């Protein structure tokens with residue numbers, strides 16, 4: 001596992017068409033750490049082709065058209081006061097707890113890959129903490145292998161239905177925290193939220209989640225903190241992440257493109 005952010009960062013000339021060296025540098029980071037950063041200085045950052053093409057080069061094609069996304073499947077994460085999106089934390093300047101993306105999705109729409117691309121950063125804050133979910137798995141297993149058994153349980157974590165004005169937007173979603181994909185890779189479904197999440201009511205599940213909470217709050221060298229700069233992006237296999245709150249001014253209105261995929265990066 002690489003140590004600092006610099007070791008995860010690959011400067012690229014043209015993110016739409018990576019050179020074979022650039023491609024390989026990102027590929028090997030994805031293999032080792034499930035995540036990589038790229039930085040490019042395109043003429044026009046406000047261009048969704050950049051993150052779409054980065055993703056496509058790593059065989060991510062099936063975009064999740066979630067509720068906040070535009071018709072092209074790309075979500076513009078920015079502060080949306082007074083719009084319906086403003087009711088969802090990603091579209092505010094508030095901090096977001098540790099999670100993996102799409103933890104409320106059903107089995108068939110699991111999020112395996114994700115790209116974030118920074119068009120404009122905030123004046124202050126808005127950094128992400130990131131942790132390879134395989135490291136979280138290893139930490140739990142090393143602490144107590146029974147924790148893994150508890151978190152593999154199909155009823156381990158339930159997200160209650162999303163009901164707005166009496167209309168059910170999404171039903172209850174129960175599922176495991178950890179699951180293994182057909183290819184043998186690890187998937188994690190998790191939110192550190194304490195509201196709107198029901199954990200299986202048994203002692204091991206409680207202990208396991210407490211152990212994970214403690215690890216995520218620790219100063220483990222595996223937890224990376226990164227503030228994306230304009231032109232910088234993250235490509236990952238839906239690793240654990242959070243976001244700090246942020247402040248903006250006229251020239252620093254934070255705008256990130258977020259793309260969620262049903263595909264993992266091919267490495």
Ligand SMILES: [Fe+2]
Pocket residue numbers: 099100101241
């Ligand atoms: Fe997220």
